[in-house]
Every structure is written in C-alpha cells, then in structure tokens.
Amino acid sequence: MNRSLQLLLSAPLLIWLPSCSAIHGLYTSADSLPAPNSQIRQSAIDRLAPNVRKDFEQLAGSRYRDLRVEHETVEKIPAQFKHRLAVKALKDPWDGLTELEQQGLVLADMAKGGAINLPALLDALEAGRDRTSTFSKPIPLPMHSTHEDLLAFMIRSLEQASLHREKALTNLTEAERHFLFLHARSIAEHFTPQISSLSNQASAQVNADLRFAELLEKQVDYASLLASAQVLARLANEPWLHQAAATWTIPLPVSAIPPGVTGDVLLIQKTSYGLIIIGGPGPNTYEIEEGVGLIIDVGGNDRYRGKIAASAHESQGNAVVIDLAGNDTYTGAPLGLATGRLGVGLLIDHDGDDVYQLDMGSGGAGFGGLGILFDAKGNDIYIGNRLTQGAAIGGLGLLLDGAGNDGYTSHGFAIGFGGPLGVGAVIDITGDDHYQCGGAYPSAYNAQDAPTGKPGDPLYQYDCFGLGAGSGQRILTKKVEWQPYNLAGGWGILLDLEGQDHYDSANFSQGQGYFFGAGMKLDFDGNDEHQAARYGHGASAHFGVGLFIDQRGDDRYSSSGPFYNGGVAWDHSVSLILDAGKGRDIYDLEHSTGLGRADYAGWGLFIDEGGEDQYRVASGFGDSSEKSVAGFFDLDGHDAYTQRLDSPMPDDTRPRNERIFVYPQGGVFADY
Numbered sequence: 001m002n003r004s005l006q007l008l009l010s011a012p013l014l015i016w017l018p019s020c021s022a023i024h025g026l027y028t029s030a031d032s033l034p035a036p037n038s039q040i041r042q043s044a045i046d047r048l049a050p051n052v053r054k055d056f057e058q059l060a061g062s063r064y065r066d067l068r069v070e071h072e073t074v075e076k077i078p079a080q081f082k083h084r085l086a087v088k089a090l091k092d093p094w095d096g097l098t099e100l101e102q103q104g105l106v107l108a109d110m111a112k113g114g115a116i117n118l119p120a121l122l123d124a125l126e127a128g129r130d131r132t133s134t135f136s137k138p139i140p141l142p143m144h145s146t147h148e149d150l151l152a153f154m155i156r157s158l159e160q161a162s163l164h165r166e167k168a169l170t171n172l173t174e175a176e177r178h179f180l181f182l183h184a185r186s187i188a189e190h191f192t193p194q195i196s197s198l199s200n201q202a203s204a205q206v207n208a209d210l211r212f213a214e215l216l217e218k219q220v221d222y223a224s225l226l227a228s229a230q231v232l233a234r235l236a237n238e239p240w241l242h243q244a245a246a247t248w249t250i251p252l253p254v255s256a257i258p259p260g261v262t263g264d265v266l267l268i269q270k271t272s273y274g275l276i277i278i279g280g281p282g283p284n285t286y287e288i289e290e291g292v293g294l295i296i297d298v299g300g301n302d303r304y305r306g307k308i309a310a311s312a313h314e315s316q317g318n319a320v321v322i323d324l325a326g327n328d329t330y331t332g333a334p335l336g337l338a339t340g341r342l343g344v345g346l347l348i349d350h351d352g353d354d355v356y357q358l359d360m361g362s363g364g365a366g367f368g369g370l371g372i373l374f375d376a377k378g379n380d381i382y383i384g385n386r387l388t389q390g391a392a393i394g395g396l397g398l399l400l401d402g403a404g405n406d407g408y409t410s411h412g413f414a415i416g417f418g419g420p421l422g423v424g425a426v427i428d429i430t431g432d433d434h435y436q437c438g439g440a441y442p443s444a445y446n447a448q449d450a451p452t453g454k455p456g457d458p459l460y461q462y463d464c465f466g467l468g469a470g471s472g473q474r475i476l477t478k479k480v481e482w483q484p485y486n487l488a489g490g491w492g493i494l495l496d497l498e499g500q501d502h503y504d505s506a507n508f509s510q511g512q513g514y515f516f517g518a519g520m521k522l523d524f525d526g527n528d529e530h531q532a533a534r535y536g537h538g539a540s541a542h543f544g545v546g547l548f549i550d551q552r553g554d555d556r557y558s559s560s561g562p563f564y565n566g567g568v569a570w571d572h573s574v575s576l577i578l579d580a581g582k583g584r585d586i587y588d589l590e591h592s593t594g595l596g597r598a599d600y601a602g603w604g605l606f607i608d609e610g611g612e613d614q615y616r617v618a619s620g621f622g623d624s625s626e627k628s629v630a631g632f633f634d635l636d637g638h639d640a641y642t643q644r645l646d647s648p649m650p651d652d653t654r655p656r657n658e659r660i661f662v663y664p665q666g667g668v669f670a671d672y
Contacts, residue, residue: 043105044549044580044609045098052607052633053094056668060629063666067629068092070601074543074572078483079472079516080210081217081421083491084130086470086518089545093574093603100547103128104522108495111427114376114402115238115348119230122370125396125423126226128491133226134164138234145243151269151276157235158273158293161318164228165343168221176215177342181314183212184341184367185334187394188360188387191419193471193514198482206475206485213421213487216368216394229344229370229396232320235294236348236374241324245298248278260288263300274316283326292319299325301352308332309347310339310362311369317343325351327378337362340369340395350376353404358384366395366422377403379431384410385440391415392422392490405431405499411440412463412506418470418490418517425493426468432499432526437466438506438533445507445534449562459562461534462506468494469509470517474542489517489544500526507534513544513573520547527553527583534559534592537566538577540602546575554583554611561591561618568594568620569602569628582610582637587617590644594620596667598628610636618644621655624667631668639671 057064074090075082085103089096103124110121123133139156142149169177190205198206216222235241248266257265264280274293279286281299290312302323308330309321317340328349330337338347339362347364354375356363363384364373371392380401382389390399391414406428408415415437416426443461446453453460465471472489475482494510501523503510510532511521521538523530528550530537537557538548546569559565566589567577577595579585585608587595596606597620606622613634615621622632632655641655653661653669660670 043098043101044551044578045101048578048580048607048609048635049094049098051635052631055670056605056631056633059660059662059668059670060631060666063627064629066627067601067603070627071572077543079486079488080484081213082488082516083518085128085491086489086513086516086545089518089574090543090572093576096545097547097574097576100518100520100545101522101549104493104495104520107425107427107493108497108522108524111400111429111495112497115236115374118233118236118374121400122226122229122233122372122396122398125398125425129423131222131226133230134223136160136164136227136231139231141237141240142243145247147247150240150244150247153240154276154294155271157231158271158318161228161231161344162273164224164231165317168224168228169342170221171219172215176219177314180212180215180368181342183208185361187212188335188367191387191393191413191473193465194474194476196476198475198477206473209473209487210485212368213394216421220368225370228318229346229372232318232344232346233372235320235322238350241296241322244278244296245324251280258288261286274319290316295321297323301326302328304328304330306333306336308337310336310345310371311341311343314342317341317369320346322348323350327352328354329357330354331357332359332362334359335361335365335367338371338373339365339367340371341367343369345369345371347373349374351378353378354380356380356382358382358388360386361388363388364390364399365397366392368394370396372398374400375402379404380406382406382408384414386411387413387417389415390424390426390493391417392424393419394421397422397424399426401428403430406433408433409436410466412437412465414466416468416492416494417466418492420472420487420490422490423493424490425495427495428497430498433496433501435467435501435503436505437509438462438464443507464506464509465512465514467503467505467510468492468521469512469519470514470544472515472517474515489513489515492517492519494521497524498526500528502529504531505533505536507536509533510536511538511546511548511577512536513540513546515542515544518545522549522551524551525553528555530555530557532559532565534562535564535568538575539564539568540573540575541570542573543571544573546573548577550579552581552583554585555579556586556588558588559592563593564597565589565592566594566596567604567606568597569604571600571602574603576605576607578607580609584611585613587613587615589617591618593618596620596622596630596632598624598630600626600628602628602630604628604630606632608634612637613639614642615639615655616642619649622667622669623663625665629666632670634671636672
C-alpha cells in the first residue's frame with residue numbers, strides 16, 4: 001500500500017477516537033485499560049482496498065464518476081437529523097465505509113476489556129454520532145471495606161449521576177419532560193420505517209415524533225446525559241462489588257424488607273436518589289415498580305419482574321441493578337428492563353446462565369436516554385419482541401455479552417437497531433451464538449410477491465430490520481408540507497468477536513441501512529452461517545448505508561429470497577459485503593439475487609478475499625442498472641460457479657475463474 005493511500009484510509013480513526021485525557025479521566029489510578037488487541041484492530045477494508053478500488057473505478061469508468069456526482073446531492077434530500085457517517089459514506093463510499101469499520105474495530109477492542117471499559121465503550125459508541133460526554137472527575141473507588149466507605153461510594157455515585165442528569169434536562173419544562181417520557185412508549189409502539197398513508201392518526205404521530213426528536217436534539221444536553229451513564233457504569237467494577245458482598249453478611253429482619261422483595265436482604269438504605277438494596281446469597285425476588293436507585297444482589301437464582309434497571313418516571317430517570325452470581329430470570333415490562341428514557345437504565349449480570357424475557361423497548365434500549373445491559377458470562381437466552389436488545393431511537397441502547405453460548409431472538413427493530421437519532425448495538429465477545437429476527441411482522445412485499453400467500457407459505461415474507469440495522473422514518477408523499485417530517489436513520493451495530501455463530505433473519509437485516517440509516521455487522525472469527533432474506537447481508541435502500549464484514553472462517557451464506565442479498569444497494573444507497581481471509585465459503589443464494597448489485601443510483605460491492613469458494617446464485621454477480629455501479633470481486637482461489645438450469649447466463653457474462661468483464665450497464669465482475 002502506498003503511503004498516501006495508507007494515510008487517507010487510516011485518518012478517520014483520529015476523528016472519532018476519544019482523546020487519551022477523555023478516556024483516562026474516567027478512571028482512577030486503580031483502574032487500567034487493556035492493551036489493544038492487534039488482531040482485532042486489523043482493518044479488512046484497509047488491507048483489500050488497494051486490490052479492488054483502482055480496478056473497480058477504472059472498469060466502471062464514467063458511470064463511477066457520474067454516480068459520485070449524483071451522490072453529492074444527498075444532503076439536499078429532505079430528512080431531519082442526518083447521521084454524519086451515513087452522509088459521508090453516501091458521498092464517498094470508500095472513506096465512509098472505512099470509517100464505519102474502524103469505529104467497529106475500536107468498539108470490539110474496548111468491549112474485550114469487560115466491565116472496566118464500559119464507560120469508555122459508551123464514549124466510543126456515541127462518538128459515531130458525534131456526541132461526547134461532559135468531563136467530570138470520577139468518584140474515587142472505596143479504599144477501605146467499611147460499611148461507611150462502601151455506602152458513601154454508592155450514594156455519591158448516584159448523586160453525581162443525578163446531577164449530570166438534571167443538568168442534561170435543565171432546558172426542558174415540566175410539560176416537555178412529561179411529553180418526552182410518555183412519547184418514548186408511543187414511538188416504540190408505532191415506529192415504522194415508511195409511512196405510506198397520512199391518516200389523521202398517522203399525521204398526529206409524525207407530528208409528535210418530530211417534536212420528540214427536536215426536543216432531544218435542541219434542548220437536551222446529551223453530553224451530560226452520557227456522563228451520567230458513565231458514572232453509573234463504574235459501579236460495575238468487580239473488586240469493589242466483592243468488597244460489598246463480603247462486608248454485608250447479616251440478613252435484615254423480614255419486617256424491614258419492602259413490599260415486592262423476597263429472600264434475605266442485607267441492606268436497605270433510603271436516599272434522595274431511590275432505595276439502595278443489597279440482596280443476600282440465596283434466591284431473591286424483586287418486583288418494585290418505582291423508587292429504586294440501586295440493587296446489588298450477591299448470589300442465588302433470582303427473579304426480577306416489572307421495572308428492572310429502567311427509568312420509572314420522569315422525576316427519577318436513573319436506575320441500576322447489579323447481580324453478581326446465579327442463574328437468574330429477568331421478566332421486564334414494556335420499556336422496563338435496562339431501558340433509559342430521560343435518564344439511564346443499567347443492568348449488570350456478572351455470572352450465571354440467565355434468561356431475559358424482554359418486552360417492547362427493553363434489553364439495552366434508549367428512548368431519550370441510555371439503556372445498557374451487560375452480561376459478563378454464562379449461557380444466556382434473550383427473548384424479545386419489538387425494539388429490544390441494543391435498540392435506540394433518540395438515545396443509546398447497548399447489549400454487551402462477555403462469554404457463553406447465547407441465544408438472541410426478536411420480532412424486529414432489534415439486536416443492534418438504530419432509529420432516528422439513535423445508536424443501537426449488540427456486542428458478543430465469545431461463544432457459539434444463535435441470532436434470530438423476524439416471523440412476526442408480515443412484509444408489504446407480500447402484496448406483489450405472494451398476493452394469495454399465508455403465513456407459513458414458502459413465498460410469504462416477514463420484515464426484521466435488525467442484526468445491525470439503521471433506519472429512518474420516511475414519509476412517502478409528494479406533499480411538500482410533509483417533507484420536513486422525514487427523520488433520518490441512526491446507526492445499528494452487531495459485533496460478534498469469536499465463535500461458531502448462526503444468524504437467521506427476515507427482510508432488511510444483517511448490516512442493513514434504510515433512509516439515511518447505517519447498519520453494520522462484523523463477525524470476527526468462526527465458521528458461521530448467515531441466513532437472511534430480502535435486503536440482507538450488507539444491503540441498503542433509499543439513501544441507506546449497509547456494511548457486512550466476516551473476518552475469518554469457513555462460512556455459509558444463504559437466503560430465502562426472493563431478491564437482493566450480499567452487497568446490494570437500491571435508490572442512492574451504498575452497500576459492501578466483504579468476506580476476508582482464505583476460508584472456503586459457500587454462497588447458497590439460489591433463491592435470491594445479488595453479490596454486488598445496484599439499482600437507481602446505488603453503489604453495491606461484493607469482495608471475497610480468497611479460498612476455494614462455491615457460488616450458487618440465481619443472478620447478479622456485480623450487475624447494475626439505472627445509473628448505478630456494482631462490483632463482484634473474488635481475489636484468489638479456484639472457485640465453483642453453479643448456474644440454475646432455469647436461469648442460464650449468456651456465455652460472455654457467465655461467471656467463472658480468472659475472468660473479468662463489464663456488464664452493458666456498467667457493473668463489474670472480476671475473478672482473479
């Protein structure tokens with residue numbers, strides 16, 4: 001790689017990486033940051049861009065240059081609160097996608113540090129939306145294991161977090177706070193990527209949605225809200241938690257235990273910021289709707305129900321639950337488990353095989369706030385429906401899982417979903433994991449593709465919008481007066497660092513962007529199965545940005561179809577799927593099209609770095625139409641290309657080894 005290109009592609013790292021002073025300001029001298037993992041930090045786009053970019057641009061010729069000119073106008077498209085990284089990728093795909101990947105690499109690096117890195121990880125996530133925290137001197141960790149010192153640390157942490165939260169909301173009236181708190185539930189219930197009919201009910205909803213977004217963007221001091229979350233995140237530090245577990249050992253009398261709590265309780269402390277409760281080493285039940293600031297449970301197979309580490313009211317937005325050990329069951333209410341709205345909801349589970357039963361808007365979800373769920377280890381099950389598991393609209397939602405063979409299921413808008421003004425992320429560090437999204441929301445495409453179809457029919461489709469998906473809210477109307485109500489999408493992230501993983505999803509998923517949303521899925525290691533449907537595996541539509549990278553392993557890609565998988569872009573969008581390494585990969589897309597496909601001023605690219613791969617794809621292979629550019633690049637290995645007998649390709653454009661050609665409308669196929 002020449003030096004100028006190396007500098008160009010590595011420069012974005014310097015733009016968003018928090019400064020050393022900002023990061024180290026979050027820690028005392030007793031804390032330490034783990035050394036960066038050099039293997040994780042290797043950029044696949046950086047490494048392969050020199051092999052592809054020059055040929056792609058030269059072979060596509062004038063069509064490539066014309067598309068760049070066309071995409072210069074994206075900032076003029078009516079949509080409020082556009083995401084800088086999405087706009088950059090739309091205007092300059094190589095540099096924009098590189099910056100997205102670099103952001104993901106640092107997130108992965110920080111996530112490996114576990115609980116101690118959680119405050120800095122929040123900073124790095126928010127930096128993707130150009131949001132930073134207010135600097136504040138952290139509360140020193142307790143130096144002594146006395147009741148007084150440990151309790152003082154808890155109270156001072158809750159106090160500092162409360163002060164940051166109050167500063168964040170100081171420009172809001174009581175009525176505005178009330179509206180934001182209530183509308184968070186409404187937007188979670190009714191959010192949809194596209195509104196095609198402006199009924200009276202829909203008109204009222206989009207009016208309220210715009211007001212929600214404007215208040216958050218213009219009147220909430222988000223830097224202080226983020227600082228509040230970072231203060232509380234330091235409570236996850238394990239050494240002081242074990243100090244607390246060893247210090248409080250004598251159960252309180254049953255008469256001192258508040259309603260909704262069963263089992264041994266070691267401490268009840270009333271504070272201005274809610275109750276502090278320390279539960280004993282045996283089984284406990286917690287079902288308290290309001291008034292809890294901090295629960296620490298030292299062990300046992302516990303049950304949590306209702307509002308769990310979630311903002312219960314606009315007057316008390318911060319709540320924390322920390323469970324040190326045991327096979328626990330969490331059954332949350334809507335917007336009621338690790339959910340932040342007008343504040344911070346933080347749930348930390350350090351050990352055990354846990355079950356999370358997640359209702360709408362929970363499981364690391366933010367709606368005008370920050371919701372964080374960190375499970376350090378254990379074989380965990382996350383069962384959700386809508387806007388769960390690292391989902392956000394107007395805030396941040398994070399689900400971080402440290403270790404274990406985990407299962408994630410959802411209906412949609414979940415498992416790393418970023419809606420308007422949102423960053424939603426799922427980061428799984430190690431384990432053989434299973435991700436599933438879809439099967440609940442019938443797709444509008446059924447009207448044209450399966451007009452007589454019913455649920456269960458092979459051609460019947462569902463929508464997902466998850467597994468690393470970003471989406472805006474697009475109003476499909478020609479009425480000029482409604483155009484200002486379009487809301488640009490946020491950033492959805494799914495990172496899986498190690499393990500033999502299985503992904504299964506419906507339409508719009510797995511590194512997918514829609515209407516100025518950016519979706520990113522990075523799988524770093526393992527022999528994985530990626531099963532998706534329409535608009536899957538790095539896809540985008542209507543000014544969206546999709547990025548999908550699998551770093552290593554012998555992987556299998558498949559789709560239920562009927563169209564558009566693997567680096568495909570529709571209507572001024574940008575998409576890249578990249579399978580790095582020399583693994584033997586199988587692309588079983590006989591029921592779909594793609595692997596580098598673009599239409600209507602789209603930019604779509606597929607890259608496989610090497611290995612003896614099998615391609616079973618109906619059509620596509622870098623094809624494009626309607627002022628678009630698309631590319632298919634297999635950089636090494638003797639590959640097998642299999643055609644469907646019912647859709648043979650002309651000999652002059654039939655994919656095969658060691659062949660390069662340009663489609664009539666400008667698409668590029670290259671097998672080196």
